Amino acid sequence: MPDYAVVTFYSTHHALKAERILKKEIMISVVPVPRSISTNCGISIKFLTKDSGKAEEILKENHVDFEGIFPWPEG
Amino acid sequence: MEKIDARGLACPQPVILTKKAIEAGAEQIEVLVSGDIARDNVKRMAEKLGCPTSYEKKEDCWQLNIKSAGNICKKVVEKGKSTAIFINSNKIGKGSDELGEVLMKAFFNTLSQSEPWFDKVIFMNGGVELVVEGSPVLDALRCLLDKGVQILACGTCLDYFGLKEKIAVGIISNMYDIVDVFTETDKVVTV
Numbered sequence: 001m002p003d004y005a006v007v008t009f010y011s012t013h014h015a016l017k018a019e020r021i022l023k024k025e026i027m028i029s030v031v032p033v034p035r036s037i038s039t040n041c042g043i044s045i046k047f048l049t050k051d052s053g054k055a056e057e058i059l060k061e062n063h064v065d066f067e068g069i070f071p072w073p074e075g
Numbered sequence: 076m077e078k079i080d081a082r083g084l085a086c087p088q089p090v091i092l093t094k095k096a097i098e099a100g101a102e103q104i105e106v107l108v109s110g111d112i113a114r115d116n117v118k119r120m121a122e123k124l125g126c127p128t129s130y131e132k133k134e135d136c137w138q139l140n141i142k143s144a145g146n147i148c149k150k151v152v153e154k155g156k157s158t159a160i161f162i163n164s165n166k167i168g169k170g171s172d173e174l175g176e177v178l179m180k181a182f183f184n185t186l187s188q189s190e191p192w193f194d195k196v197i198f199m200n201g202g203v204e205l206v207v208e209g210s211p212v213l214d215a216l217r218c219l220l221d222k223g224v225q226i227l228a229c230g231t232c233l234d235y236f237g238l239k240e241k242i243a244v245g246i247i248s249n250m251y252d253i254v255d256v257f258t259e260t261d262k263v264v265t266v
Contacts, residue, residue: 012174015177016173016174016177019177029180029184029214029215030177030180030181030184031181031184031185031188032181032185043177043178043181046184
């Protein structure tokens, strides 16, 4: 099983914008925020851990606010 | 030997004619149909009724051979709990289309992560866009398929959108099959 990470947002609008931008560059899937990660917005974006750096870079370049990037919880 | 010539008939006509013949108690039925989809739909219906079915390619059509020794053709009703999910759009709900599309992705990605509590997912109208090439939820649907979930896409709808050739997951179904699912299933969840 590859390792995954997930980025969470303060607002659904930011999540939607991030999805639009990130899907052009890396493999992502839209998922509800895992219950074990507390956040303000229900939608998060999951990608391979190895793409974390790239994802963070892209989001910053495009001025998309995000809450944090977390390891995808096991199970 | 009962012969049914259903060549060129529109869906679900071949299925209806064959079903009538089986229910009327014909022992051997030979059915001619034009296309692959009609062939598969007729075969599926006959086998669901417990009738062994084979087919062979003829010059300009398919010939199905159905054995239906009267009494073996009791309808197989699946016992126990069964649930179907009915998807009639490529997005969830009304309000924002953009949000609706993302919600649909999140929905299927979540479904594919859990043990399926449903047997079938049915796609109609704009929902069929989710089962064709380029669909954002294809991986999730393939994952469900691997777990034994049946995926049915409305053939009329695929045809309407010009997507019949592009189906990437599941089987092309018809109103007849879909109404059967609703009739036999304990619970239908419409998304």
